[in-house]
Structure formats: C-alpha cells, structure tokens
Amino acid sequence: MDRSEELSKAFEELAELSEIKGEVRFKVNAYHKAAEIARTHGEELLALDDLKELRKYPGIGEGIAKKILEFKRTGSISKLEELKEEVPVELIALLQVPNLGPKRAKLIYDELGVRTVEELQAAAEAHRLAALHGLGPKAEQNILEGIRHMQTTSGRLLLHTAYRIQEEITRAMAEKLPGLATSPAGSLRRMKETIGDIDILAASLAPAEVMEVFCSLDMADKVLLRGETKSSVLTAEGLQVDLRVVKPEEYGAALQYFTGSQAHNVRVREIAKRDGKKINEYGVFRVKDGRRLAGETEEEVYSSLGMACPPPEIREDRGEVEAALRGELPELVGREDIRGDLHCHSDASDGVADLVEMRKAAERLGYRYLAVTDHAANLKVAGGLERERLLRQVEEIRRLNARGDSSVVLLAGSELNIDNQGGLDYDDEVLSRLDVVVASVHGGFKQDRETVTRRLITAMRNPHVKIIAHPTGRLIGQRPPYDVDLDAVMEEARRTGTALELNAFPDRLDLGDENLMRASAMGVKIALGTDAHRTEHLDFMLFGVATARRGWLSRSHLLNALEPDELLEWLWRGRGRT
Numbered sequence: 001m002d003r004s005e006e007l008s009k010a011f012e013e014l015a016e017l018s019e020i021k022g023e024v025r026f027k028v029n030a031y032h033k034a035a036e037i038a039r040t041h042g043e044e045l046l047a048l049d050d051l052k053e054l055r056k057y058p059g060i061g062e063g064i065a066k067k068i069l070e071f072k073r074t075g076s077i078s079k080l081e082e083l084k085e086e087v088p089v090e091l092i093a094l095l096q097v098p099n100l101g102p103k104r105a106k107l108i109y110d111e112l113g114v115r116t117v118e119e120l121q122a123a124a125e126a127h128r129l130a131a132l133h134g135l136g137p138k139a140e141q142n143i144l145e146g147i148r149h150m151q152t153t154s155g156r157l158l159l160h161t162a163y164r165i166q167e168e169i170t171r172a173m174a175e176k177l178p179g180l181a182t183s184p185a186g187s188l189r190r191m192k193e194t195i196g197d198i199d200i201l202a203a204s205l206a207p208a209e210v211m212e213v214f215c216s217l218d219m220a221d222k223v224l225l226r227g228e229t230k231s232s233v234l235t236a237e238g239l240q241v242d243l244r245v246v247k248p249e250e251y252g253a254a255l256q257y258f259t260g261s262q263a264h265n266v267r268v269r270e271i272a273k274r275d276g277k278k279i280n281e282y283g284v285f286r287v288k289d290g291r292r293l294a295g296e297t298e299e300e301v302y303s304s305l306g307m308a309c310p311p312p313e314i315r316e317d318r319g320e321v322e323a324a325l326r327g328e329l330p331e332l333v334g335r336e337d338i339r340g341d342l343h344c345h346s347d348a349s350d351g352v353a354d355l356v357e358m359r360k361a362a363e364r365l366g367y368r369y370l371a372v373t374d375h376a377a378n379l380k381v382a383g384g385l386e387r388e389r390l391l392r393q394v395e396e397i398r399r400l401n402a403r404g405d406s407s408v409v410l411l412a413g414s415e416l417n418i419d420n421q422g423g424l425d426y427d428d429e430v431l432s433r434l435d436v437v438v439a440s441v442h443g444g445f446k447q448d449r450e451t452v453t454r455r456l457i458t459a460m461r462n463p464h465v466k467i468i469a470h471p472t473g474r475l476i477g478q479r480p481p482y483d484v485d486l487d488a489v490m491e492e493a494r495r496t497g498t499a500l501e502l503n504a505f506p507d508r509l510d511l512g513d514e515n516l517m518r519a520s521a522m523g524v525k526i527a528l529g530t531d532a533h534r535t536e537h538l539d540f541m542l543f544g545v546a547t548a549r550r551g552w553l554s555r556s557h558l559l560n561a562l563e564p565d566e567l568l569e570w571l572w573r574g575r576g577r578t
Contacts, residue, residue, distance in 0.1 A: 004042020007068065010077050011035035014067075016095050017083035019102035033059040034067075037350070039507075040533040044352055046072050058350060058383035090115040098480050099146030099446070104139070107132060121147050138448065146480060157239065158476060160506035160543055162188050162195035168219060169241060170200065176213045180204060181251060185244075185258035189312045191546035193476055193509045197240040201258055203251035214243045250282050252297035257281035263317035264310075271305050271321070279305070313549040318517070330552050335545050337555040339563060340369035340408075341538055343415070343438060343469060343501065343529020348393055349374035349383040351533045355393075355400060355410060361535035362408045369564050371436040371529070372397060373413040376425035379442055387430055390414060394433050409564050411435040411571075415469060417442050420451070422458025424465070431464035435571055438501070438529075440469035441482070449483040456489050460498045463574050467527045467559075468493065470503040470510040478507065486515060490522050497574065499525040499559055502551075504544025505537070516551025525570075526553060528560045 015031035037059050038045060045068050048054050054065035067077050084092065094105045097117060108114045111132055114123055121144070123129055129140040163184075170182045183189065186199035204210050211231050215223050220233035224240065232242045246254040257265065257280060272279045276287050283295030284304045294304035302309040307324040311332055314320045323329045345351035346358055353361070355372065362370040374393065375384040385393065394412040401409055413436030416424045424431075424439060431437055439459045441452070459465050471489065472481035493500050500519055503510045508531065511519060516526060528548065530540040548558065555561035562570065 003046055004038060006075075007042050007046065007071055008035045008038035010071060010080055011038055011064075011067075013092075013095070014077060014080045014083070016102045017080070017087050017092070020087055020091065020106050021083060030059075030061065030064060034064045038068075040350065041352065044534070093117065094120060097143065097146045098478070099142040104135065104143070107134065117147060142446070142483070156194035156196055156477070158506045159188075159191060159193050159195060159509070159546070160540065162198055162239075163543075165219070165235060165239060165241070166198050166200060169198075169214075169217060172217050172219070173202075173210075173213055177204075177210065180210065181248070183255060185255065186260060189255075189259045190261065190315060191313050191543070191550060193512065193547065197242060199258060200241065200243045201251070201254055202243060202245045203248045204245050205247065207245035210245050211243070246281070249296050251295075252299070252301050253279070253283040253295035254281045256298050256301050259312050259315060261316050264315040264321065267317055267321045268302075268305065268307075271307070271325070275305065277305065311549060313546060314552060316550075318552075331554050332549040333545060333553050333555045333558055333561065335542065337558070337561045338367075338528065338541060338545065339560055340367040340371070340411075340567075341530050341532065341541060342371045342411075342436065342467065342527045342560060343373050343503065344370060344532040344538065345374050345415075346372055346393075348389065349379075349385060353535050355396065357535055358532075358538075359400070359406055359408050359410055361538050363406060365538060365541070367408050369409040369411055369567065371411040371413045371438075373415040373436060373438045373529075376414050376416045378417045378419070378425045384417075384425070385414070387426060390426070390430065391433065411568075413438060415440060416459075416465070418455050418459045420444055420447075420455065422455045424459065424462060428462075428464060431462075432575065434464070435568065436466065437464045438467045438469050439465045440501075441473055445473055445479065445482045447482070449485055452482050453485040453488050456484065457492045460489075460492050460496045463496075465498060466571050467499045467501055467529075469501045469529065470505075470508050470531070471500050472510050472512075472515070474508065474510050476507050476509065481510075486518070490519050490524050493519070493524045494522050497525075499527040501527045501529055502544055502548055503529055503531050504540045504542075504547070505531040506540060506543060509543065509547050511551075513547055513550035516548065516553060520551065520553055520557045526558050528558060 011031050012035040015028050018031060019028045037057060045054065051065050054060055054068055055062065071077050091105060091109050094100060095102065108129060112123055112128060114120050124140050124144045129135050129143060130137045166184050166188060174180060181203040183201050185201045188195050188198055202210055207229055211226060215226055215231055215233060219235050221236040222234040224232040224234060230244050232240055234240055269279055278285050278287055284293045284301055286293060294300040299309045308327050308329050310320040310324050310329055344358060347354050359370060377384045377386050397410045397412040413434050416439040418439050418441050441455065456468060472484060474481040500511060502516060519526065528544045530537055532538045559567060
C-alpha cells in the first residue's frame with residue numbers, strides 16, 4: 001500500500017470510529033470526503049506543505065488539512081490513534097467487513113457479543129443478525145456477501161501495483177544483465193485484477209549470476225529463499241516476489257506452465273495425453289520414446305498439440321482451449337487500437353491539470369480525442385460544475401479545438417449523477433450542448449436491487465445519456481458491487497444504444513472481465529475510460545485494455561477504436577444538435 005492509499009485508509013477509519021463514538025454527522029462526512037479525495041489526489045496532497053494550498057482542494061477544510069500535514073510528518077493522525085485506544089480492538093476488526101458499517105458493527109458487537117469476523121459469519125449464517133432491530137434478512141445477506149468479498153480479496157495487491165513493482169525489478173535486472181530474457185508469470189501475466197505473489201521467469205545459461213543480481217536488488221528487503229533455479233524475496237511493502245531461471249530451450253514451456261491458470265493447464269494436459277504426449281515446465285514430450293517435441297517458445301508448445309497459442313489474458317478455461325484447437329481464437333483489442341480516452345477530469349472539478357495539460361498528455365499517448373467529463377453539479381464533494389460553469393467550459397473546449405494546433409480533439413462532456421429516481425443534474429437544453437454524456441451512481445449503494453436497477457434503466461432512457469460509468473460501483477478490496485440486475489441493465493443498454501463503461505482506474509476495473517463477456521455477447525458497446533484526475537492517470541489505459549482482453553473483446557466491441565468522426569456520429573445518434 002503506497003502513502004496515498006494509507007492516507008485514504010486513515011481518513012476512512014477516522015470516519016468509521018468517529019461514527020461509533022457518536023461524533024456529529026458533519027465531521028463523519030468530512031472524513032469520508034477526505035478519504036475519497038485522498039484516493040484520487042493523495043500524491044499531490046502529500047507533496048504540499050502549505051495549509052492554504054491544501055485548502056484549495058474542494059472538500060478540504062482547515063481541520064482536514066492539518067491532519068494531512070500531520071500524516072505527512074509522522075505517518076499517522078493523532079485523533080485516529082486516540083480513537084483506536086477508545087474503541088475495542090475487536091470492534092475495529094469488524095469494521096473491515098464491507099457492507100457492515102459502524103452502526104451495525106456496534107449493534108452486533110453490543111447485542112450478540114460478536115468479536116471476530118468468523119463469529120460474525122456464523123451469526124449471519126444462523127440468521128441471528130436478521131432478528132436484530134434495524135437489520136433484517138436483506139441486511140444480513142449483504143453482510144454475508146461483504147465477508148465473502150473480503151475473503152476473496154484479502155492479502156492481494158491491485159494489478160497496477162504489482163505490475164509496477166514487477167517492472168521496477170525487471171528493469172533493474174536488465175541494467176545489470178543486458179539481454180536477459182524475463183517475463184512475469186502467473187496471475188500477473190494473465191493481468192488479473194488482483195495479484196497474490198509476483199512470479200517472474202528468466203531464461204539464462206548462468207542462473208547463479210541471475211540469482212546473485214536478483215537477491216542483491218535494492219528493493220529486496222529480505223531474502224526468503226536462495227536456490228540454484230528459484231529464489232524468493234520480500235519487498236519493503238511485504239510483498240513476496242519469486243524468480244525462476246530456466247534454460248533458454250525450456251523458456252516457452254516454463255512460460256506456458258507457470259502462467260496458468262490451473263484450469264487451463266489441466267485442459268492442455270488432457271489434450272496432450274489424448275495425443276500420446278506429456279507436457280510440463282520443461283517441454284512437450286512423446287510418451288512412447290521420451291522424445292522432446294517443443295519447449296523454446298510458447299507458440300511451438302501449443303502448435304505441437306495442434307493448437308493456436310491463446311493470449312495469456314484469456315487462459316482461464318472459458319472456451320479458449322476449444323477455440324485454439326479450431327484455430328478460431330479471437331483477435332483481441334490491443335493498446336494500438338485505442339484512439340482516445342472517454343472519461344477524464346480536469347481542474348474544473350476534482351482533477352489537477354487544466355484542459356491544455358490534459359490534451360498534451362493525450363498527444364503524447366498518440367490519441368485522436370479525449371473526452372473531458374468533469375463532475376456535474378450535484379456532486380459537491382468533487383467540485384461539481386454548476387450549469388453556467390459547465391457551459392463556459394464547453395465554450396473553452398470549442399475554442400481550443402478551433403485553434404487547430406493539436407492532433408487531439410477535446411470532447412465536451414460531463415459525468416452526471418444518477419439520483420434516487422434516475423434523474424440527472426442538468427436539463428435537456430444543457431445536455432444537448434455536450435458531445436459526451438456520461439452518467440453514474442455515486443451514492444445509495446446499499447439500496448435494494450430493484451431500486452438500483454430502476455435508477456440505471458431510467459437514466460439510460462434519456463436519449464442524451466450515451467455511457468454508463470463504472471456500472472457496478474465496486475472498489476476492489478474496499479467496496480463490493482451494489483446489488484443490481486446486470487442482465488436487465490445490459491438488455492436496456494442494448495435496446496437504447498447506450499454503452500457501458502470499462503473504467504480503467506486500478507481499484508475499479510468496472511465492468512470486470514466476466515461481465516464484459518456477457519455484455520459483448522448481448523451486443524452492448526463498451527467505452528474505455530481511465531477516470532483520470534491527473535495526466536499520469538491516463539496511463540491506466542494499459543489496465544483497461546488488459547481487462548478488455550480478459551473479457552475477449554476485440555476492437556469492434558469498443559467505442560475507443562472508432563476514429564473521431566465515427567465516434568461523434570455514434571455519440572450524437574438519436575440526440576440531434578441545437
């Protein structure tokens with residue numbers, strides 16, 4: 001967890017413990033807002049030393065600013081440490097469960113004597129929670145789902161964090177061993193949204209030299225294992241990194257084997273066995289005489305079994321083995337197919353870069369367009385734009401485009417809030433001036449399935465709404481998806497010609513891969529957006545594309561593969577211009 005994540009978590013804990021202690025509501029809300037601001041702007045906040053500069057961020061008052069400076073100076077917040085002394089440690093542990101919340105946690109702690117997550121799960125499964133005043137069966141089920149969500153994500157890193165660490169390690173090794181062939185393996189090579197340990201594979205005829213370099217890296221805080229062909233280290237963040245070194249002629253077979261998934265490899269072994277062959281990390285062999293048939297590259301490994309080589313991202317036993325045998329693997333979207341980003345924020349709302357800076361960053365990425373979708377009026381915490389401010393921004397974007405001094409076209413847009421009735425921030429007269437109208441749910445996450453589904457469907461029936469952002473509302477490892485009938489939402493998206501977003505921000509990746517497969521099968525268009533709040537965030541497109549590939553998407557499924565004129569024609573279809 002980096003410093004900005006730690007700061008966000010500290011404010012979230014401060015909000016929860018303050019609520020348990022009965023603090024006034026506005027203080028609790030202020031801490032929640034600070035946590036959200038730190039989630040997207042933590043690096044900038046921690047780079048500042050001036051109280052006045054911190055207070056320029058919407059939602060940061062003097063008290064919050066002082067706590068940020070205290071965290072920067074000491075690594076903690078004294079108010080939070082005081083509350084941790086006052087609130088029982090068992091109750092604090094229960095707060096880690098998504099969907100529980102401070103009030104419910106205290107109620108269950110006081111009324112049922114529940115002290116651990118295991119006891120909480122047992123009480124929920126025995127339907128003891130539903131009997132408590134203010135809970136009921138639905139709340140009980142939500143708490144159970146929160147426990148399961150926590151169990152499946154606990155101890156795992158977000159993809160972008162693991163990817164960055166792996167890149168740092170392989171870059172450092174390449175500097176000391178030029179020409180060394182390396183690759184991530186395991187779930188990181190398959191680009192799963194969360195990663196346990198990092199696995200790296202190297203090919204060399206001098207494994208001892210490779211191990212010496214690996215175990216001596218600055219980022220190797222502790223050596224756990226040092227062997228001839230495998231070593232393991234712990235980083236300063238407590239993350240385990242395993243390195244395996246194989247012979248160059250075995251590299252392809254080892255890549256295939258250690259990339260997985262287990263289910264994929266089981267299916268491949270079955271195919272080899274039926275063909276009188278065996279496959280392992282050393283190669284493909286003919287059983288009757290032990291002759292080695294393949295192993296240097298993955299392509300020859302799969303070819304020796306009569307298969308095309310499936311891209312690593314789809315090796316999950318979801319039909320890729322059968323498609324590889326038929327020679328009908330999909331042509332997955334690549335980074336080179338992306339013409340632009342359809343969701344970003346500028347300093348007009350809660351971003352930190354202005355329009356020109358965001359456009360220059362898009363130019364560096366080779367984009368043809370960038371959609372500026374600052375928050376709308378009703379999201380005050382994110383500096384949402386009132387009507388007149390939005391219209392002034394639209395005019396500014398039109399002026400910048402008219403100058404003709406950039407290869408990037410800025411698209412004027414807004415990220416609207418879908419209220420509890422499915423209503424939006426602006427009227428149709430304002431929306432008709434926007435190129436890109438994005439709508440999303442920013443609150444009411446605990447509403448029932450029917451209500452949340454109705455909100456999304458109602459929003460999609462507005463002809464100006466062309467994209468639904470982060471459709472399930474999840475934050476990986478922090479907040480599970482809200483309860484929504486995605487089949488109904490996807491069907492309405494297909495009917496109305498509304499795209500669903502694949503939000504590439506690392507803790508969202510929403511829609512996820514399996515839902516992307518469902519949506520594309522139903523004929524729903526997908527819009528890729530990084531939700532960037534600073535220029536560097538535009539690089540998150542890498543993880544959006546990886547998730548799209550995991551969802552078997554080709555360029556034909558994505559709005560972002562359209563050229564500017566094609567995209568604008570799609571965005572304005574059925575809306576008209578004023």
